[in-house]
Amino acid sequence: MPRKATRAKAATTGAMKALVYLGPGKKALEDRPKPDFMAASDAIVKMVKTTICGTDLHILKGDVPSCQPGRILGHEGVGIIEKVGTAVTTFKPGDRVLISCISACGKCAYCRKLMYSHCTTGGWILGNTIDGTQAEFVRIPYAETSLYHIPDGADEEALVMLSDILPTGFECGVLNGKVAPGSTVAIVGSGPIGLAALLTAQFYSPAEIIMIDLDDNRLEMAKRFGATAGINSADGKAVETIMKMTGKRGVDTAIEAVGIPATFELCEKIIAPGGTIANIGVHGTKVALHLERLWDCNVTITTRLVDTVSTPMLLDILQSHKIDPKLLITHHFKLDRILDAYETFGHAAKTKALKVIIDA
Numbered sequence: 038m039p040r041k042a043t044r045a046k047a048a049t050t051g052a053m054k055a056l057v058y059l060g061p062g063k064k065a066l067e068d069r070p071k072p073d074f075m076a077a078s079d080a081i082v083k084m085v086k087t088t089i090c091g092t093d094l095h096i097l098k099g100d101v102p103s104c105q106p107g108r109i110l111g112h113e114g115v116g117i118i119e120k121v122g123t124a125v126t127t128f129k130p131g132d133r134v135l136i137s138c139i140s141a142c143g144k145c146a147y148c149r150k151l152m153y154s155h156c157t158t159g160g161w162i163l164g165n166t167i168d169g170t171q172a173e174f175v176r177i178p179y180a181e182t183s184l185y186h187i188p189d190g191a192d193e194e195a196l197v198m199l200s201d202i203l204p205t206g207f208e209c210g211v212l213n214g215k216v217a218p219g220s221t222v223a224i225v226g227s228g229p230i231g232l233a234a235l236l237t238a239q240f241y242s243p244a245e246i247i248m249i250d251l252d253d254n255r256l257e258m259a260k261r262f263g264a265t266a267g268i269n270s271a272d273g274k275a276v277e278t279i280m281k282m283t284g285k286r287g288v289d290t291a292i293e294a295v296g297i298p299a300t301f302e303l304c305e306k307i308i309a310p311g312g313t314i315a316n317i318g319v320h321g322t323k324v325a326l327h328l329e330r331l332w333d334c335n336v337t338i339t340t341r342l343v344d345t346v347s348t349p350m351l352l353d354i355l356q357s358h359k360i361d362p363k364l365l366i367t368h369h370f371k372l373d374r375i376l377d378a379y380e381t382f383g384h385a386a387k388t389k390a391l392k393v394i395i396d397a
Contacts, residue, residue: 055172056375060106061099066375069109072168072176077124080180082134084397087114087170088197089382090138091228092319095296096165100321104165111171112138112163113200115193116397125180133187135352136170136177138163138201139345143182154342159183161342171375173397185348188356194394195355198233198362202392203351205317205343206233206294211241212347213339214290214315218242221283224264225303226294227255228385229365229392230317232262234292236360237351239263243290247282249275249303254389262364270303279307293317298324305331313337368393 052068059065072081090113096104104110118132128134140159141148147155154160159179163169168176177183187196211234216222220243224231227250238246247266248259256267266282268275279288287309293301296318304314305327314336326338354360367390370378378395381388 053173054372055109055168056111056379058096058104058106058108058110062097063106064097064110064376064379066373069168069172071174074120074122075176076178077122078179078181079122080125080128080134080177080184081119081121082116082136082175082177082184083119084114084116084170084173084175085133086116086193086197087111087395087397088200088392089171089378089395090201091230091296093164093379094383095319095321098321100319101165108164108166109168109172109175110164111169111175112136112161112165113197113202114170114175114397115187115196115200116170116175119174121180127181128184128186133193135185135187135196135348136163136175136200137183137185137345137348138205139343140178140183141345142179148182151344151346153182153344153346171372171395173372185352188352191356192363194366195361195363196352197394198365198392199348199351199355201343202229202233202365203237203360203362204345204347206230206235207237207347207351208343208345209317209339209341210234210292210294210315211238213313213341214292215313215337216241216243216290219244220289221245221247221309222290222292223247223249223279223288223304223307224292224294225249225300226318227252227259227267228294231292231294232259232365232391233362234294234317235259235262235264236362236364245282247279247288249279252386254386255391258391275303276306283309288312290315296320298322302327308334308336310334310336313339316340365392366394367391370395372397
């Protein structure tokens with residue numbers, strides 16, 4: 038017999054604070070109704086910590102038309118189960134959980150292929166087509182396949198980095214880019230996603246990891262995280278520099294971690310014959326594909342939305358202290374100052390921000 042929904046002491050009636058997208062360039066911290074169940078497979082989670090993603094900035098630029106005005110943003114974070122639906126058996130009220138940025142039904146054709154990002158009724162919906170995590174409470178669809186138990190003693194701030202950026206950098210950049218021992222890797226973009234790709238690329242012992250960015254501060258930070266070289270591309274000579282460094286061969290893997298035409302086309306110019314361009318960036322405008330140069334170069338180009346299939350492995354690595362994603366955290370804010378957090382994150386060159394933690 039299905040069991041009744043179980044509830045923690047706090048109720049999910051009344052109002053809560055939430056960051057709401059109001060259209061391109063517009064956002065506000067508003068009072069919103071607390072969420073409740075829409076399906077038996079849902080869980081209601083009281084947020085503890087969340088963050089802001091570069092994708093949220095793309096939404097605010099109008100690059101993500103699926104996200105409509107009125108939506109609560111955010112797709113990352115950790116929290117405590119408030120209540121669970123009748124179909125949820127592996128979580129209970131009071132459980133501390135990591136929220137995946139991808140919601141997966143676990144049953145559709147794409148989920149059966151482990152392509153959770155293309156789940157026919159899930160995928161990247163949090164903070165996109167359903168209300169997200171930059172709030173005091175959030176409804177999580179398909180809780181059993183979209184949440185992870187937080188191990189005892191785990192650092193919650195570090196775990197926030199496992200909601201999205203670490204699996205994204207690893208799956209879309211490192212795995213798709215076929216990073217291999219002894220290879221040469223260039224990562225274009227030293228923001229949080231690029232740095233996540235840098236941290237996880239080191240699992241495979243490439244000979245060189247070259248970071249390319251316009252921000253000297255981020256390039257210096259990348260070197261502290263394990264990059265073998267940093268190139269400031271502001272002078273327009275990044276391609277020339279890469280070719281000198283590689284004996285005019287180019288790089289085996291070029292990871293695009295920005296999402297604008299100039300950075301993708303830079304990857305096209307520095308990739309070696311037989312190499313792989315792995316796109317991570319969220320692109321809001323068309324990009325030129327220069328097949329007049331690449332048609333005979335045996336180059337592979339990959340695109341991907343993170344599937345979060347690597348999250349359990351990354352949790353184990355985090356627990357073994359083989360990686361420290363807290364290195365990516367530079368600023369802390371309370372939820373009532375989330376507009377300040379956006380200002381800080383959105384002007385990273387000035388504020389030297391990487392990831393910001395928001396305490397709900």
